[in-house]
Amino acid sequence: MTKKEIVENFLKLAASGYPHEAFKLYAGENFRHHNVHFKGDAQTLMLAMEESARKNPNKIFKIHHIIADHDLVAVHSHLKQNSADLGFVVVHIFKFESGKIVELWDLGQPIPSEMINENGMF
Numbered sequence: 631m632t633k634k635e636i637v638e639n640f641l642k643l644a645a646s647g648y649p650h651e652a653f654k655l656y657a658g659e660n661f662r663h664h665n666v667h668f669k670g671d672a673q674t675l676m677l678a679m680e681e682s683a684r685k686n687p688n689k690i691f692k693i694h695h696i697i698a699d700h701d702l703v704a705v706h707s708h709l710k711q712n713s714a715d716l717g718f719v720v721v722h723i724f725k726f727e728s729g730k731i732v733e734l735w736d737l738g739q740p741i742p743s744e745m746i747n748e749n750g751m752f
């Protein structure tokens with residue numbers, strides 16, 4: 631699998647309530663992340679992803695762009711908690727070592743109901 635395919639599968643599994651499988655298949659042993667709302671280890675992030683899936687079983691996750699450069703993969707996506715939710719624009723940046731995800735940064739911005747910019751967020 632390419633790094634892009636690994637990241638796409640990882641995110642789709644995590645968003646659909648299967649973060650343990652995502653981490654087992656694709657994360658490296660020394661995985662760490664930089665989300666300021668959670669401790670920086672894999673276990674804490676997996677539990678948060680599971681909780682999110684339980685609270686929002688109708689979550690909608692759509693990837694719009696994936697860019698790979700050497701050991702980094704960036705993803706521009708749209709995350710909605712349900713079909714009525716405007717959702718968030720999310721950018722994930724993944725770092726790879728030996729074919730496994732070893733580091734993750736994620737940044738999100740809520741989608742406003744009214745936008746000044748006519749080009750939208752995607």
